[in-house]
Amino acid sequence: MNGDxxxxxxxxxxxxxxxxxxxxxxxxxxxxxxxxxxxxSDDAQCEQTITVAxxxxxxxxxxxxxxxxxxxxxxxxxxxxxTESTSGYQELSVSFTTGSxxxxxxxxxxxxxxGTYYADDLSLT
Numbered sequence: 001m002n003g004d005x006x007x008x009x010x011x012x013x014x015x016x017x018x019x020x021x022x023x024x025x026x027x028x029x030x031x032x033x034x035x036x037x038x039x040x041s042d043d044a045q046c047e048q049t050i051t052v053a054x055x056x057x058x059x060x061x062x063x064x065x066x067x068x069x070x071x072x073x074x075x076x077x078x079x080x081x082x083t084e085s086t087s088g089y090q091e092l093s094v095s096f097t098t099g100s101x102x103x104x105x106x107x108x109x110x111x112x113x114x115g116t117y118y119a120d121d122l123s124l125t
Contacts, residue, residue, distance in 0.1 A: 001050065001106070003062060003122030005032040012048045019044035028063040028089045028120035035118055038110035044117070045109035050124070052076055052104045060106060060124050061093035066117025070109050076101040089120065 002012060005022055013020075013034070019042055023035035036044035052058065054076070062071055064083055072080025076098035083090050098104065106124065110117040 001048065001122065001124060003124075004030045004120060005034055006030055008032055010034070010046070013046045014048060015046040016042050016044055020046050023118060026065060026089075026118060028065075030120060033118045033120040034108070035116060036108075036110060037116045038112050038114055040113045043109040043112055045107055046119075047105050047107035049075070049103060049105045051102050052098050052124075054098055054100050054102050057095065057097045058124055059093055059095045060122070061091065062108070062122035063089040063091050063120045064108070064117065065089045065119075066110060067114045068111035069117040069119070070107070070111075071119075071122070072107055074105045074107065076104040080107075089118070 020036035027033040038044040070082040077096040
């Protein structure tokens with residue numbers, strides 16, 4: 001999943017064109033973090049599709065820094081959570097149970113024109 005971006009690359013995350021990059025500061029507790037900047041017409045979403053077990057409970061968690069940053073899933077289950085306004089990294093998590101599908105999209109995004117956000121240590125357990 002490369003949720004701590006330790007490879008120094010966004011891969012396998014796919015991000016809206018031109019909105020995201022790898023940052024070396026601020027990070028939560030690793031050398032790299034995702035840095036993305038929403039615009040007035042784009043929420044700077046980064047996502048990846050993963051395979052999960054059917055009818056299984058999971059928790060998606062991670063550390064996010066920024067105003068109105070969303071962390072969520074769609075596909076085999078659909079839910080999200082978000083920060084209002086943060087000064088520094090805040091831990092977010094969302095629990096869900098998959099249905100019969102085994103394809104799940106994990107995503108993080110900001111809100112239109114709300115400034116740069118950072119994501120680090122994203123994990124699915």
